[in-house]
Amino acid sequence: MKMKIDPAFFAPSVAFFFRWWVRSIRFEIDGYDDFTALVNQKKPLMLALWHNELFSLIGVGVRKKLPLVTMASDSKDGQIITDILERLDYEVARGSSTRGGLKAMLGIARVMREKGKIGVITMDGPKGPRHKIKPGILAIAQKAGAPIIPMRAYPSNPFVFKKSWDRFELPKPFYSCKICLGEPFIVTDHKLDQEYLRSEALRLENIMEQLGK
Secondary structure (H helix, E strand, C coil): CCCCCCHHHHHHHHHHHHHHHHHCCEEEEECHHHHHHHHCCCCCEEEEECHHHHHHHHHHHHHCCCCEEEEECCCHHHHHHHHHHHHCCCEEEECCCCCCHHHHHHHHHHHHHHHCCEEEEECCCCCCCCCCCCCHHHHHHHHHCCCEEEEEEEECCCEEECCCCCCEEECCCCCEEEEEECCCECCCCCCCCHHHHHHHHHHHHHHHHHCCC
């Protein structure tokens, strides 16, 4: 007889362990003062991340106690992620690029406008291609009237999962991690047809590639 265990049972332990892990990391943040000045204006704002740097960047958000909203899939795995993120003080809109994406995008835009939270999107998630922007973040930013802040993580000597599609990087406890926050990226006010989506995505990809180098 199989015993059914609610995945939410593990969320408190995972969240506790995550907090311990990121507290041990020595974060060095470039561009944080300019970012804080934008946050203090209480206007909609978004953070743009790559999926492989997610652990470090979620970690610095938790360490700095930023008011963040992100999305998670409507799947069972998404429910587990949601339970953990909510215990880390994130607000979560359900849906993804493959399931319920429009609902989640509208949800993030609404929370940003109504609650003044910062939207967080892994631009190439959940399945890649690696470091190629999907249109979701551009559509949310335009709808919410929010600048996009490019954000990169450079952990020293991380564990790298070379067989994963994104080459996921796991920062080691007690090591340093450089975080880079770029200048605000303003999405065009033109209708985001295929031509504009391609050009805006390429423009942001180039900024992300150069950030911190």
